[in-house]
Amino acid sequence: MKKRVSVFRRExxxxxHRLYSSQWTDEQNLDVFGKCSLPNYHGHNYxxxxxxxxxxxxxxxxxxxxxxxxxxxxxxxxxxFDHKNLNLDTVEFKNMNPTAENIVIVIFELLxxxxxxxxxxxxxxxxxxxxxxxxxxx
Numbered sequence: 001m002k003k004r005v006s007v008f009r010r011e012x013x014x015x016x017h018r019l020y021s022s023q024w025t026d027e028q029n030l031d032v033f034g035k036c037s038l039p040n041y042h043g044h045n046y047x048x049x050x051x052x053x054x055x056x057x058x059x060x061x062x063x064x065x066x067x068x069x070x071x072x073x074x075x076x077x078x079x080x081f082d083h084k085n086l087n088l089d090t091v092e093f094k095n096m097n098p099t100a101e102n103i104v105i106v107i108f109e110l111l112x113x114x115x116x117x118x119x120x121x122x123x124x125x126x127x128x129x130x131x132x133x134x135x136x137x138x
Contacts, residue, residue, distance in 0.1 A: 002055040007063045009050045011073050013082035016043040017098040041085060046103075047126035048077065050111065054119035064119065076110040100127040104135040 018041045019033040029037035036042060050073060054063045084090055086098040092106045104125040115121050126132040 004053055005056055005063050006051050006053045007066065007069075009052075009066055009069045009073060011048040011050070011070070011078060013046050013048065013078050014043060015046060015081050015084050015086050016041045017086040017093070018042070019097055019099060021097065041087070044127050046081075047132075048073070048107065049124040049126075051122040051124070052115060052119050053122070054116070064115070072111060072114045076114065077107050080110070100125055100131065100133045101135075104133045108135050 019036040020029040052064045086093045104123050108123045124134045
């Protein structure tokens with residue numbers, strides 16, 4: 001039986017967003033989302049961890065070529081979200097609240113089709129050094 005190993009790639013992107021529901025009043029949004037609902041947006045320095053789990057290839061010794069994982073992350077995530085206003089500049093969040101929970105799911109869905117099917121993929125997103133989310137749940 002081959003051994004499965006986890007490999008990790010860390011990336012970083014900066015993005016602005018506003019958490020709010022257009023169906024609520026400003027007071028309701030402030031009550032639920034606090035200062036994150038203020039109309040002029042705010043930004044985060046997001047830290048992204050991508051974990052790929054798979055068998056070690058006998059020829060390369062890799063689970064996955066980390067350069068390839070970096071290129072995929074750049075193409076499908078960083079170019080799309082880095083230095084963007086998630087509410088205004090991205091298709092993914094035109095009609096979806098860009099919470100950390102929703103962002104991590106979107107990132108997973110952008111990367112999953114590009115990772116071999118026999119490998120597991122997990123995403124961890126730090127919105128702040130103390131607040132982070134993971135998807136899917138292990």
